[in-house]
Amino acid sequence: MFCLCALATPARAADIPVPISQIRPLVEWVETRMNLMLLPRPAIYISDTAIQRLASFDADSDGTRKIGAYHSGMIYISSDYWQPGNIADDSVIIHELVHYAQDIGYDTYACANAREYEAYNLQNAYLAQHGERPIIDADDLAALAHCP
Numbered sequence: 001m002f003c004l005c006a007l008a009t010p011a012r013a014a015d016i017p018v019p020i021s022q023i024r025p026l027v028e029w030v031e032t033r034m035n036l037m038l039l040p041r042p043a044i045y046i047s048d049t050a051i052q053r054l055a056s057f058d059a060d061s062d063g064t065r066k067i068g069a070y071h072s073g074m075i076y077i078s079s080d081y082w083q084p085g086n087i088a089d090d091s092v093i094i095h096e097l098v099h100y101a102q103d104i105g106y107d108t109y110a111c112a113n114a115r116e117y118e119a120y121n122l123q124n125a126y127l128a129q130h131g132e133r134p135i136i137d138a139d140d141l142a143a144l145a146h147c148p
């Protein structure tokens with residue numbers, strides 16, 4: 001279980017911006033669940049170069065498929081992966097939107113695990129709401145609930 005969100009990666013000219021209108025239902029879902037308006041709206045890019053450096057991994061895969069990443073107000077999605085409307089793909093955006101909400105919100109987090117716990121918990125909730133299996137199982141999620 002990884003979500004590496006620590007390396008600075010500014011948007012590049014080759015990155016393709018995703019119009020916020022394309023993910024509005026996802027933004028609104030996170031706003032409702034976190035009781036927080038996501039304002040200003042996050043910047044979202046299709047960017048494989050950023051993904052290569054800011055990698056989060058699909059817990060259901062072999063651990064190497066790079067899907068999405070978040071850093072400093074910007075969300076990056078892999079062009080190979082994201083199919084808008086695909087529940088599993090959209091759940092990755094949910095996860096990254098939670099990280100954005102964490103950055104603009106007032107809550108404080110004791111450690112990186114606490115941020116990941118919240119993000120994976122809401123990602124699981126989004127998947128469950130749509131009848132899909134969790135991205136992370138209960139034991140791994142519980143492990144994230146505690147700071148090292």
Ligand SMILES: [Zn+2]
Pocket residue numbers: 003005056095099115116119
């Ligand atoms: Zn994460």
